[in-house]
Amino acid sequence: MERRVRVRFAPSPTGALHIGGVRTALYNYLFARQHGGDMLLRIEDTDSTRFVPGAEEYILEALDWLGIEIDEGLRMSRKSKGESQKQIESVGSHGPYRQSERREIYHRYVEQLLDSGHAYYAFDTPEELEAKRKEIPNFQYDARTRMTMKNSLTLGLDAAKQRIADGEKYVVRFKVEPDEDVTVHDLIRGDVVINSNILDDKVLYKSADDLPTYHLANIVDDHLMEISHVIRGEEWLPSAPLHVLLYRAFGWQDTMPEFAHLPLLLKPDGNGKLSKRDGDRLGFPVFPLEFHNEKDGTVSSGYRESGYFPEAVINFLALLGWHNTGDQELYTMDELIQQFSLDRVSKSGAKFDYEKGKWFNHQYLQMKSNEELADLFMPTLQQHGVTADKGIVAQVIGLTKDRVNFVPELWEQVNFFFVAPTEYDEKSLAKRWKEDSPKHMTELLELLEQQEDWTADALDNVVMPWINAKEYGVGIVMNAFRICLVGAARGPHIWAITDVLGKEETLRRVRTALSKIS
């Protein structure tokens, strides 16, 4: 019988959601949707010391912005529209979905492991362990060393329980049996075999904050939440054998999820995992949204604030580690859902190429209608103190959008349509404003003043013959004219500009230029 596909994205609220985490979430989502399964979101906040306020909200809002929908667990409420009314809701019958709210559950299962002899109490303090590691090179708490340590195996169970009753701090460790080859079947990499001798007796339950470690919480939750596939980053591959052993110790091997370990996102230059620092250093965001970290006071830039479209980020990320046969590069979310497959995920890490990311945004920007872009561009215009008719804005965007990667960049391309030049670019002047230019412009002004039909064709039909008759040279006249209107040697076709400006404004700009440029 086919098992219902249920996958989870389980981030820790330790800061902004890293772009690599976003990709993990995306792959989980694509897999879930493709199989008609469920996408869960669980918060893994078992490290109380690393908790960052606002991180949970951030994660959920980022996924919401990107269109990665959560079926079960924690998610942004979509009932109420508008940013301010968004709130976190919990959906589903397998909750709670925050690990910090599941202490009793973990307690119960740790007890089970203790009873069955798969785990034991240990009293070695962090200081003692640290000393041990200094004393013995490559010290590991395992089958070879555990009988030399302070734990319920060496002390005896009764003595251990007495210590606990007396209030002594303790941890619970998993008892890894030696000399066993543990096989992890990975959907991307195939079988990975690790001998249990290299595994240590991992702490399952911490003394510090009365919470389990990742390993225990993760296995218990995935089991209870009926997760069918664990799709996570490659950094988890080394501990996957431990997880397999845990499933066995609990007697859950029959419903153990399938594993898929995703390759890592690497730094564009140099070596190593892509990190928050790299974004700052290389000047691009590594987070979906801007994040204000209340804990350390830092602000990290985000893709959304940088002008990215969510669909471009999705497309870019999807192809960083996954590729179908063939040459298609532009995918909608629906196409990704249809075509995605774990066995076409690449095995090696992908260096993060920010330039390609920009290209994706460029592509999506070109696909948007001028009206859509005008709506998105209006706030930028307002920031520059410009109020303009949306129809005109859409028109000038249509003239210039193929030059930009991001909506805010449009301002540099269209500003002169709304604000008359007050200065004239020196380089353009030096190259295009000749000795005869004032004379040319004066004559052109007279010509245009009499012009009634202001369409591009009509103007062209009047101006070109005039230039030719006088043998002035098209380039010389037109470029000077352009400088008058734009303030520099740039911009779209000249008649497109005069069309938007209209007769009155065009003439005014020429007159101003004539008085200002000497």
Add this chain to the structure above:
RNA sequence: GGCCUAUUCGUCUAUCGGCUAGGACGACAGAUUUUCAUUCUGUAAAGAGCAGUUCGACUCUGCUAUAGGCUACCA
């Protein structure tokens, strides 16, 4: 140090034993253009190394090298 994973143009990748190794980003060059761009066309650019299996290997195996990950009472 130990263990694990990986290795095709600078980057992301296609290729699932027959390759003149394809595409995209970026780079460069040319064409178009009354400006700046855009666009178009083109060029350079790759199988880490060494063995082995095979009629034949980028594709399979081994070793080496290199890269990355993990090695916490962090996830």
